[in-house]
Amino acid sequence: MTKLSFPFTEEKIRALKVGEEVLISGVMFTGRDAVHKYLHDGGALPPEVKLRDGIIYHCGPVMMKQDDGSWKCTAAGPTTSIREEPYQWQIIRDFGVRGVIGKGGMGERTLAACREYGCVYLHAVGGAAQVLADCVKQVRNVYMMKEFGAPEAIWELEIVDFPAVVTIDAHGNSLHKEILARSQAELAKRL
Numbered sequence: 001m002t003k004l005s006f007p008f009t010e011e012k013i014r015a016l017k018v019g020e021e022v023l024i025s026g027v028m029f030t031g032r033d034a035v036h037k038y039l040h041d042g043g044a045l046p047p048e049v050k051l052r053d054g055i056i057y058h059c060g061p062v063m064m065k066q067d068d069g070s071w072k073c074t075a076a077g078p079t080t081s082i083r084e085e086p087y088q089w090q091i092i093r094d095f096g097v098r099g100v101i102g103k104g105g106m107g108e109r110t111l112a113a114c115r116e117y118g119c120v121y122l123h124a125v126g127g128a129a130q131v132l133a134d135c136v137k138q139v140r141n142v143y144m145m146k147e148f149g150a151p152e153a154i155w156e157l158e159i160v161d162f163p164a165v166v167t168i169d170a171h172g173n174s175l176h177k178e179i180l181a182r183s184q185a186e187l188a189k190r191l
Contacts, residue, residue, distance in 0.1 A: 003161075007053045008098040010118035016166045018173040022122065023161040027140065028055040028101070032079060034152035035144070036087040039095070046143045049154055051095040055122075058084060058102030060151030062129070063139065071139035073157065077129030078103040081121070089113035101164055105176035114168050121168035123175075135162040 004012060006026025016022065029049060045051070062075035081088075081102030089109040091097055093116075100106070101122045114120060124132060138158040145153040167175040 008055060009053060010098065010170075013098045013118050013120055014170045016120050016169055017171075018166055018169045018175045018178070020166045020169075022164055022166065024055065024099075024101075024122075024164060025160045025162070026055075026158070028057050028099075028157055028159060028162075030059045030061060030153075030155040030157065031056045031091075032058060032060055032152050033083055034148040035154055036084045036091060038148075040087040040090055045095075046154075048141065049143055049156070051091075051097050053096060053098050055099035055101060056091065056097055057124075057157070058100070059155075061133070061136075061155055061157075063142075063150060063155070071142065071155075073133045073136040073139055073155075075129035076133040076136055076157075078124040078126055078132075080104045081106050085110060092117050092119045101162075105167060105174070111168055111172060111174055114170055115172040118170045120166050120170055122164035123167040124162075124164050132162065135159050 002020055002022045004022045004024045058079045058081045059076055061073050063071045064074050066072055081104050085107040092113040097119055099120050099122055101124050103123055103126045106121050136157050137160050140156040140158055143154040
């Protein structure tokens with residue numbers, strides 16, 4: 001298990017390999033469909049949202065407002081990432097993102113952007129939303145809540161030992177492609 005902590009430099013990211021398990025600590029931002037399309041279409045981030053050398057998490061967390069006005073994360077499971085495929089490569093390129101966390105994998109354009117710009121795609125376990133929420137030690141802020149609503153807003157999360165697996169590395173390797181090829185080969189043997 002590799003410990004990966006902020007700042008997520010290109011050197012640290014390029015050292016990761018497909019299949020490697022990581023525990024991530026530091027700050028990450030959530031971003032789903034609305035944020036990706038907004039940025040792809042030329043929208044500007046709030047100045048406090050620093051994606052350069054950062055991680056974007058495909059997640060619509062469940063948050064509870066506390067009596068003191070702060071937020072507590074109660075569920076933080078990944079959402080299906082392939083919906084971001086039309087936009088993700090550009091977000092990686094334009095904003096210097098070093099890691100993308102989600103589930104289900106990404107396509108060829110994201111794979112190429114990871115290789116070219118030094119980024120990895122990390123798979124978080126679906127169905128473990130409450131376990132992953134325990135890794136969120138502080139909800140530092142929320143941005144664009146009014147524009148996009150709570151699930152699609154950009155949440156700034158401080159995390160400790162958030163578990164994930166590298167399934168696309170910065171060298172053009174994809175665990176998703178490897179598994180598909182092996183599965184197709186096995187299927188061909190049985191037909």
